[in-house]
Amino acid sequence: MFAVIYIPDFFLQAQLRDPHDTKPTALVKTAKKSNDSKARIMALNQAARDLQVETGMTAAQGQARCGELRILHPSEEAEAEAQRILLELSVSCSRDFEETGLGICTLDLMGTRCGDEWELGWKLVEELAKTSSLRAQIGFAETPDLALMVAQQADPVRSIAGESDDEFLQQLPIEALNPPPDITMVLTLWGIHTIGDFLALPQGDVAERLGPDALDLWERVSGKKSRLLRLVRPPEDFSQTVDFDHEVDTLEPLLFMMRRVLETICARLAAAWLTAGEIRLALHFARGGGYERAFRVPDPTTEVELLFRMLHAHLEDFEAKAPIITVRLEALPARGAKRQFHLFEPGLRDPNRFAETLARLEGLLGSERVGIPEMLDCHRPDAFRMRPFQEAITDQKSNAPKPEKSFRLGLPLRRFRPPIFANVAVSSTDQRPIQISSVRVKGAIADCRGPWAISGDWWAKESRWSRKEWDVEMAGGGLYRLACEGKDEWKVEGIYG
Amino acid sequence: MNSNREKILDLRKMLRDKHGSAQLFAPTAASIAAADMEKPPETRLDTNCRKALGIGKAGIHEMIAEPTRATAGLACVMERLIFENSEHLALIDGQDCFDPGSTDAQFLNRFLWVRCRDAQDAIKSADWLLRDGNLPLVVMDLQMNPAAELRRIPASSWYRLRAVAEETETACLVFSPEKLVPAAHSRWSLSQRFSLSAFDERREDIAITPVLERARPAQETADFLATAS
Known part of the structure; x- marks a missing residue:
């Protein structure tokens, strides 16, 4: 058995939600407010009908009939909200339902304990009117198409299930079938004005004289053809929130609860043939505030142990500002990774394990100390940023060429971070450094090259900088880079080697 | 004495049967002393750096270079290792002194900098990365x-690190x-001295000649065999 919840004049009802609003109102077809006068009226409330305003009139004609006529335009937000209310009501009645159209839902009542359909119908009508001021019509029949026809004619509840369908359908006008115009014209010429007259025609002759479309109509209205519903399944939610009975200030109870939550989430993912591509952790503290972190899973999986280790590695070095009262875990679903391994370039053996190792390293040292360095586009010395290793690996193209040999000159530099302040004596004749005294480096300078003057950010008063660099060779051995900023501020930048 | 000798022969036979093609080193005290007296071989890291250093096999290898001497050290060796291999490698920087500006950008994309x-911190990081096993070097x-x-x-x-590796x-x-590393499979030393004229040479032309100081199995095995005979 099927039931249809039908909201007549849905577009108008979606906006007129106030039951005490009795002002005559019309909904026009176009949303262009500048062209109201020529817009056609597509829906009216009862107050406007009482004042002889009709659908199909232009707005100007309607207002000529009724000077107080309020003109409304379609509102997507209101329609979406009304449709959402309709879908929620449908979910509460039956697990299997179809969103047939805007303002129309078809429910499959087989297997549900709905009781008497008349009681159910009235209950639905009252609920919609009470909670959302929507006027609904409910129809019950053995097929979805018949139920829709019944709902459209119901006042407000009608059931033909169990009765002879012909008895009710005999009197319905042929327009209730919504036939194509050409078939309507032919049937009208033949003097067939009701569905009963149409059903009286032999099936074979209908197919022969009017074509397959008419045959389809005949079979649907006679109940001999029932279509399958396109069932609506609510979106799966792969998240869970846990409120602790008491404040949690140690790691063990938090981890215990997180493991249980992960098991539940992974089971739901597995049931939906999905894997976890990202895990989002949210913690709420007792005295306000919270912490959120997203963990990308390099190789999407539903293995609880693996996902748990990833969270555990991060939380081992995490310090909460206050005791934790709520924890929320959410998994963003993903399909299994589809990638082609390169023939001559082996990829990571176990990407998930590597992600866990990276998480441990970041927990120990900080995320800004683990990754791939990328030089910034400026001349400032030692200007670089750290890119996450996984992100850099993913960005590399599969056909990246093998690195070519370096064409750099000289020896690489080993930097002192931060640079070491030094007292440097310079020659009085050519201002070249001749002696260094610092914590790390002391002694006479045997030879030097430079200076190389570099500067940057000259356009910004706060961040402009300039310096002179020297490469020096110590008498006792060792090649160093010296930098002089300002008048006499010397630093040892690093050692070559 | 004869029973001890028979024990050793049985042990060798058992090990050979079990490990098949693996080499069985059994240096005697005399051979160890002789090896120490010989001039250790020099190796020029021009091509196939990894093979030259003998670090194709799993385990720990050590390269010693006194920091104040001008030695073509880490970055040069790393660039050559990256150039020869298509796999990624990791650099555990004990004092955060690596300079990315000294290296070509194309090499930077291929290594994880810790x-x-x-x-x-360096020992902990090494332990985790070696246990992970995803990066070959x-x-x-x-x-x-x-x-x-x-x-x-x-x-x-x-x-412990060696066992994990x-x-x-x-x-x-x-x-x-x-x-520093008593468990090293091989130990090299770099003791070249460069001057400012090195800055006029292309980096790939700079000769890096580490000297092999040690390449032998764990002393434990040698000690056991020596006492057993």
Whole structure:
């Protein structure tokens, strides 16, 4: 058995939600407010009908009939909200339902304990009117198409299930079938004005004289053809929130609860043939505030142990500002990774394990100390940023060429971070450094090259900088880079080697 | 005596049967002394750096270079290792002294840089990366760390790292300012001295000639066999 919840004049009802609003109102077809006068009226409330305003009139004609006529335009937000209310009501009645159209839902009542359909119908009508001021019509029949026809004619509840369908359908006008115009014209010429007259025609002759479309109509209205519903399944939610009975200030109870939550989430993912591509952790503290972190899973999986280790590695070095009262875990679903391994370039053996190792390293040292360095586009010395290793690996193209040999000159530099302040004596004749005294480096300078003057950010008063660099060779051995900023501020930048 | 000799022969036969093609080193005290007296071989790292250094196999290898001497050290060796291999490698920087500006950008994309604050962090990081086993080569730069800090690392830590590296088939190359790794499969030293004229040469033309100081199996095996005979 099927039931249809039908909201007549849905577009108008979606906006007129106030039951005490009795002002005559019309909904026009176009949303262009500048062209109201020529817009056609597509829906009216009862107050406007009482004042002889009709659908199909232009707005100007309607207002000529009724000077107080309020003109409304379609509102997507209101329609979406009304449709959402309709879908929620449908979910509460039956697990299997179809969103047939805007303002129309078809429910499959087989297997549900709905009781008497008349009681159910009235209950639905009252609920919609009470909670959302929507006027609904409910129809019950053995097929979805018949139920829709019944709902459209119901006042407000009608059931033909169990009765002879012909008895009710005999009197319905042929327009209730919504036939194509050409078939309507032919049937009208033949003097067939009701569905009963149409059903009286032999099936074979209908197919022969009017074509397959008419045959389809005949079979649907006679109940001999029932279509399958396109069932609506609510979106799966792969998240869970846990409120602790008491404040949690140690790691063990938090981890215990997180493991249980992960098991539940992974089971739901597995049931939906999905894997976890990202895990989002949210913690709420007792005295306000919270912490959120997203963990990308390099190789999407539903293995609880693996996902748990990833969270555990991060939380081992995490310090909460206050005791934790709520924890929320959410998994963003993903399909299994589809990638082609390169023939001559082996990829990571176990990407998930590597992600866990990276998480441990970041927990120990900080995320800004683990990754791939990328030089910034400026001349400032030692200007670089750290890119996450996984992100850099993913960005590399599969056909990246093998690195070519370096064409750099000289020896690489080993930097002192931060640079070491030094007292440097310079020659009085050519201002070249001749002696260094610092914590790390002391002694006479045997030879030097430079200076190389570099500067940057000259356009910004706060961040402009300039310096002179020297490469020096110590008498006792060792090649160093010296930098002089300002008048006499010397630093040892690093050692070559 | 004869029973001991028979025991050794049985042991060797058993090991040969079990491990098949693996070489069985049994240096005697005399051969060890002879090896120490010989001039250690020099190796020029022009091509196939990894093979030349013998770090194709899993385990720990050590390269010693006193930091104040102008030695073509870590970055040059790393560039050559990256150039020869298509796989990624990791650099555990014990004192956060690596300069990305000294290296070509094309090489930067191929290694994971772990910037440690001290030797303790470096040992922990090495332990995790070696256990992970995803990166075939891990380079540990402890050259700039204070000697006192490095001497506090117990020898057992190095043996543990070696065991982990062998288990996961990962090679680990340690740069240190002095002999530090008792469990190293091989030990090289870099003691070249450069002057400012080195800045006029192309980096790939700079000759890097580490000297092999040690390449023998664990002393434990040798000791056992020596006492057994």
